[in-house]
Amino acid sequence: MTRKTLIAANWKMNKTIKETVSFINDFKNLIKKIKNVEIVICPPFTSLNESSKLLKSSNIRLGAQNIHYENKGAFTGEISPVMIKELAEYVVLGHSERRQYFNETNQLINKKIKAALKNKLKVILCIGETLQQRESNKTTDIIENQIKNCLKDINEMKNIAIAYEPIWAIGTGKTASPEQAEETHKFIRQLLKKLYNENISNNARIIYGGSVNEKNAKALLKMKNIDGALVGGASLEPETFSKICNV
Numbered sequence: 001m002t003r004k005t006l007i008a009a010n011w012k013m014n015k016t017i018k019e020t021v022s023f024i025n026d027f028k029n030l031i032k033k034i035k036n037v038e039i040v041i042c043p044p045f046t047s048l049n050e051s052s053k054l055l056k057s058s059n060i061r062l063g064a065q066n067i068h069y070e071n072k073g074a075f076t077g078e079i080s081p082v083m084i085k086e087l088a089e090y091v092v093l094g095h096s097e098r099r100q101y102f103n104e105t106n107q108l109i110n111k112k113i114k115a116a117l118k119n120k121l122k123v124i125l126c127i128g129e130t131l132q133q134r135e136s137n138k139t140t141d142i143i144e145n146q147i148k149n150c151l152k153d154i155n156e157m158k159n160i161a162i163a164y165e166p167i168w169a170i171g172t173g174k175t176a177s178p179e180q181a182e183e184t185h186k187f188i189r190q191l192l193k194k195l196y197n198e199n200i201s202n203n204a205r206i207i208y209g210g211s212v213n214e215k216n217a218k219a220l221l222k223m224k225n226i227d228g229a230l231v232g233g234a235s236l237e238p239e240t241f242s243k244i245c246n247v
């Protein structure tokens with residue numbers, strides 16, 4: 001079983017086109033020698049076109065931060081998977097900020113995952129519990145419910161990576177300890193074995209997100225069931241993000 005490490009940058013609503021170009025030009029040089037890690041950058045929609053041109057012959061993949069589940073139609077302000085497919089290879093779905101500020105439910109995320117896969121986009125599916133849920137020992141129930149509903153009627157995981165992102169660790173500077181993260185990743189892998197089979201479970205990439213930085217990345221990535229990282233704040237500076245990709 002070989003799971004290639006996946007390190008993805010979620011820029012959220014940050015960087016103009018000009019700032020994106022400057023980042024990519026610097027970053028490309030810093031990670032030239034990295035071979036064993038799949039690096040994905042997910043800039044805002046407005047930067048995708050320019051990024052796709054700049055990344056064409058590089059070892060850096062491009063991702064979007066959201067899609068609509070329909071391919072086209074009267075959905076003002078939305079972007080479809082067909083449109084993203086022209087520019088990017090990945091899409092982040094189910095991020096806690098989308099759940100919290102845009103009322104995205106597991107059911108809606110399930111529709112978006114199906115639309116993404118139909119259009120041959122790879123998915124980074126975010127899941128995770130709140131601090132209150134963790135403190136009341138509901139972490140595994142929440143995770144199980146999110147996975148079962150987000151992956152309902154989806155019968156393979158080949159193009160889906162799961163990002164475990166405890167909400168209390170996102171943008172807060174509070175990282176889950178490697179042991180805490182590993183415990184949940186292990187639970188997720190066992191759940192995938194129950195829902196699918198051993199092979200799918202062993203090959204599924206489960207990455208960690210939540211205040212990952214150049215100092216804590218190494219210890220997290222060393223854990224057996226942690227196959228990479230989804231990085232927010234620390235992915236905005238080329239030097240810092242390259243150090244995380246280099247661990």
Ligand code: PEP
Binds near residue numbers: 169172173210232
């Ligand atoms: C994220 O946005 O997915 C994230 C993990 O953010 P941060 O690294 O800033 O906590």
